[in-house]
Amino acid sequence: MRSEYCRAALAFLIWAVPCAAAPTANTVPLHVFRSGHISVQARLNGQGPFRLVLDTGSPVTFISTKVAKKLGLSAGMAGSATSATGAPGGMFGMGLSMNPFARLKSVAIGSTVAKDLEIMVLDHPVIDMLSVVEGPVEGIIGFSFFSRFRTTLDYAGKQVTFSPVAFEPPDLMKNVFKLLMNRGGDKRIIAPAALWGMSLDKTAGRAGVVVTQVYAGGPAEAAGLLAGDIITSVDSRWTESVLDFFDLAATIKPGRDVMIQAARGGVAMDLRVRPRTGL
Amino acid sequence: MCLFLLLAHLVSFPTRPEQAAYQIPYRLTGTNHIVLRAKLNGSGPYNFIMDTGAPSLFVAEDVAKSLGIKPDAQRWGVVDRLEIEGGAVIEKIKGRVEGPFQLQTMNQLALIGVPIHGVIGYNVLARFRIAVDMTQPNLTWTRLNYHPPPPAVVTPADMKRLGQPVQNQKQLEAMAKMATAMFARKPQEVVPRGFLGVELGDATAGANIRSVLARSPAAEGGLIAGDVVTGVSTGGKELQSVRSGAALTALLNEISPDEMVKLAVNRAGFKTEVSIKVGKGGL
Numbered sequence: 001m002r003s004e005y006c007r008a009a010l011a012f013l014i015w016a017v018p019c020a021a022a023p024t025a026n027t028v029p030l031h032v033f034r035s036g037h038i039s040v041q042a043r044l045n046g047q048g049p050f051r052l053v054l055d056t057g058s059p060v061t062f063i064s065t066k067v068a069k070k071l072g073l074s075a076g077m078a079g080s081a082t083s084a085t086g087a088p089g090g091m092f093g094m095g096l097s098m099n100p101f102a103r104l105k106s107v108a109i110g111s112t113v114a115k116d117l118e119i120m121v122l123d124h125p126v127i128d129m130l131s132v133v134e135g136p137v138e139g140i141i142g143f144s145f146f147s148r149f150r151t152t153l154d155y156a157g158k159q160v161t162f163s164p165v166a167f168e169p170p171d172l173m174k175n176v177f178k179l180l181m182n183r184g185g186d187k188r189i190i191a192p193a194a195l196w197g198m199s200l201d202k203t204a205g206r207a208g209v210v211v212t213q214v215y216a217g218g219p220a221e222a223a224g225l226l227a228g229d230i231i232t233s234v235d236s237r238w239t240e241s242v243l244d245f246f247d248l249a250a251t252i253k254p255g256r257d258v259m260i261q262a263a264r265g266g267v268a269m270d271l272r273v274r275p276r277t278g279l
Numbered sequence: 280m281c282l283f284l285l286l287a288h289l290v291s292f293p294t295r296p297e298q299a300a301y302q303i304p305y306r307l308t309g310t311n312h313i314v315l316r317a318k319l320n321g322s323g324p325y326n327f328i329m330d331t332g333a334p335s336l337f338v339a340e341d342v343a344k345s346l347g348i349k350p351d352a353q354r355w356g357v358v359d360r361l362e363i364e365g366g367a368v369i370e371k372i373k374g375r376v377e378g379p380f381q382l383q384t385m386n387q388l389a390l391i392g393v394p395i396h397g398v399i400g401y402n403v404l405a406r407f408r409i410a411v412d413m414t415q416p417n418l419t420w421t422r423l424n425y426h427p428p429p430p431a432v433v434t435p436a437d438m439k440r441l442g443q444p445v446q447n448q449k450q451l452e453a454m455a456k457m458a459t460a461m462f463a464r465k466p467q468e469v470v471p472r473g474f475l476g477v478e479l480g481d482a483t484a485g486a487n488i489r490s491v492l493a494r495s496p497a498a499e500g501g502l503i504a505g506d507v508v509t510g511v512s513t514g515g516k517e518l519q520s521v522r523s524g525a526a527l528t529a530l531l532n533e534i535s536p537d538e539m540v541k542l543a544v545n546r547a548g549f550k551t552e553v554s555i556k557v558g559k560g561g562l
Contacts, residue, residue, distance in 0.1 A: 036334035036401030036430035056411065057330025057398065059311035125451055126332075128444035140332070143311045150412040153331065155405035156425040167413040175309040179390050187468035188392075191532035192562040195478055197492050199561040212560065215476055215492035237304050238316065238324055238364055242560055246471040249562055251416075278478035278489075279528055 025163040028110040030054070032155055033134055040141060040160060043108040045071050050138040053127060054153075054160065058142035059172050061107065061119045067138045068121040073102045107145055112162040114145050144169050192249035195278030196220050200231070200242050208232035208263070209239050223273040226264065233261045249275075298424055302417040303365035305329070308391045313411070313418075315399060316364040320346050324364060325396035328382075329418075333400025334430035336361070336374035342396045343376040350376035353432065361403065367420050369403060373429070384455045387463045394466070401430055473534040474561030477502060479524035485509040485545060486527035500555030502542070510543030518543055536560070 031039045031051070041049035050067055063071075100120045107114045124140060131137045147169045149162035197218015200209045208230040214220045231239050235258050239245040252258055254277040262269055306314045316324040325342060336358070338348065343356055350356040356376040361369045374397070378386075382395050405427035407420040476495020480487040485507040491498045510518040511530045518541070521527045534540060536559035544551050 032405070034428075034431045036405075036427075038331055053332065055330070055332035056313060057328050057332045057400075123447070125444040125448035128447065129441045132441050132444065143313075146411065147311070147413045150410060150414075152408060152410040153404070154408045154423075155401075155427060156423045157408070165412055165414045169311060169413075170307075170309075172311050175311075176390070179309050180388065187470055187535075189470055189472050189533055189535060191472040195476075195492075196562045197476070199474065199558065201560055213494075215495050215561075217490060218476075218478075218492045236302065236365060238318075240324055242471055243469055244324075246562065276478050277480075277524065279472075279475050279531055 024111075025161050026110045026112045027159050027161040028112075030154065030158050030160040032158060033130065035130065035133070037130060038153070038155065038160075039137060040109050042141065043106075045105050046108075047071060051136060052139045052141045053130065053137060054141045054146065056143070056146070058140050059144065061117060061140060061142045061144045062122050062124055062127070063104075063119055063139035064123050064127070065121055066123075068102065071104075073104075073121060107141075109141070109162065112149060112164075114148055117144060119144075144172070190243065190246040190250055192246060192275075192279070193252055194249070194254040194275030196249065196273065196275050198225060200245055202241050206230070207240070209242055209245055211262075219273055219275050223260070223271045225260070225262070225271060225273070228264070230263045231260055232263065234258055236261075254278075298422040299366075300419055300421040301363075301365045301367045303363060303367065303420050304417050306393075307413065310385070310390050312391065314391065314393070314395070315418075317399070318360075318362045318364075320348075320359050321362075322346055326391075326393050327397045327399045328395060329404070330398045330400050331404060333379075333398045335400050335402045336372055337379060337382075337398040337400065338374045338376055339378035339382065339396050340376055343374075348374075348376060363399070363403075363420075365417065365420070367407065367422070369406065372403060374402075381455070384459045387459045392467065392469075402427055470535055471560060471562070472532060473536045473538055473540075473557030473559070475502075475531070475540070475555060475557055476561065479527070481524070484522060486521055486524040495561070496555050496558040500553050502544070502553050502555065503546070505547070506553075507545040508542050509545055512541040512543075513538060515539075531557075 028040055033039065038054050039051050040054050042052050043049050044063065044067065047070065100122055102119055102121055104117050104119055105115065107117050127137050127139060147167055148164065150165050152161040154160065195218065197215040198211050198220035199213040201212045202209055211220070211225055211227055211229045211231065214225050214227055231245070233239055234245070234248050237248050239248065252275060254275055257272050257274050260271045260273055262271060303315060308314055313329045315327050315329050317327055318324050319338065319342070338356065338358065343350065348356040348358060354376050355373050358372050358374055359370065361372050379398065382398065385391055386394055406425055407422055410419040474495070475497040476492040477488050477497045478490040480489035488502060488504055488506040488508065490504045491502050508521060508527055510520045511527060512518045513530070513534055519530060521530065531540065534557055536557060538557055540555045540557055542553045542555065544553050
């Protein structure tokens with residue numbers, strides 16, 4: 001009985017220890033090119049390391065056709081007649097009829113790993129230029145990788161830190177397809193998430209939005225707002241237009257206090273408003 | 280977006296003690312870009328993509344022109360004051376006065392929902408330690424009191440040496456232009472939701488009106504506190520029944536300013552109907 005218990009406890013420990021140790025921060029060197037680009041060393045499917053540019057402006061993670069070939073990524077290519085060995089005429093070295101998408105089992109930067117990552121195989125011209133000047137660079141680490149982590153960039157300290165967070169990047173291709181197929185001409189309505197009890201307008205050429213009406217019995221009145229007040233920001237977010245304000249109000253749930261920065265007769269003031277359930 | 284300017288000289292990276300931390304709001308676009316807002320010389324706000332793949336600040340030509348920022352022969356201009364929403368301010372910052380073709384493409388395809396006026400790149404970003412965490416509403420930028428060396432710049436000789444990739448870049452631009460022409464569309468019209476002026480309470484069968492704000496559209500339509508809304512009709516459509524405040528809100532979240540809303544109401548046990556012309560700019 002006792003040994004039974006011990007065995008269970010031991011099993012629990014073995015199971016629990018790796019779990020408890022899971023989300024740790026991992027700091028790796030960040031190389032800053034003279035061009036202002038930054039790069040990290042990454043292992044792809046356990047091979048490498050390869051030098052990849054870390055690019056917050058790239059939704060996609062790219063690897064070069066050379067590295068794709070090295071990793072044996074040939075899936076998804078229709079016309080493989082064109083070789084991947086720097087064939088003439090182009091960035092799509094594998095031939096234009098190919099499907100540039102592929103999946104990597106793992107992308108690892110130090111101890112930070114993203115599993116089963118969709119990537120694009122493409123010889124990005126800027127990466128090629130960088131390679132000419134700085135030596136081999138094999139692709140781009142984009143949003144699909146770094147958004148899975150709290151990513152802390154430190155150019156001055158030449159390091160980057162990744163800590164896992166619970167974020168699954170939205171499906172880019174699905175979104176872009178939806179955006180492209182939506183041919184416009186339609187309208188989008190911004191709905192506040194709570195009742196504020198006031199009306200707003202914009203005076204062209206003047207900062208902020210003006211409160212045109214404060215409704216008796218509402219949250220704005222309770223906060224001390226008056227018609228004629230100019231609201232310049234809410235919780236440090238600028239409200240330069242009525243749509244700005246609505247965009248922000250769409251994220252503010254009933255019952256939550258927010259700080260309004262306003263001006264009355266040229267005098268700045270801070271007011272606390274608590275919007276309520278309503279519309 | 281990976282952009283390129285070539286290099287001039289090698290430099291060292293001295294680190295100095297850090298200063299303030301800023302909470303920088305951002306918007307994640309449908310294209311998975313991180314968009315920040317900034318005022319240039321007190322005007323704006325303008326929308327910028329935060330882009331470590333860009334060697335510097337980029338400002339679209341029309342924005343620079345409207346602000347009187349005059350670029351030099353190499354297209355560099357100086358922004359006297361760049362204020363990023365959340366409080367980070369940089370003075371006398373150099374920027375490229377040019378909208379990279381990627382931006383033009385995104386704007387013409389109306390991919391992002393807001394116009395993009397430029398890119399915030401290396402010469403701004405390197406002054407901060409930047410924490411990017413998509414589970415948080417803000418980025419954290421900590422000022423490092425560090426002045427990054429200017430990015431190196433491409434010379435015609437470099438261009439020659441670069442060879443094929445430069446051709447490929449041109450090819451990429453041509454392809455982007457073609458795709459843009461095929462898919463170009465007008466940006467969506469964005470309007471604030473119409474305003475009623477009611478506070479909702481809990482109810483078991485229907486939406487309970489806890490209070491009606493004085494002189495609001497709902498008050499003028501004749502709705503009173505204690506009414507229970509059991510059905511909604513908008514735009515002359517068939518009445519849809521509602522069983523909760525949340526259901527009422529969900530239906531009315533699609534209503535434009537100045538539209539008419541018809542509500543089926545249970546008032547002290549009697550059934551009645553209330554018509555409201557919803558307001559504009561109220562919330």
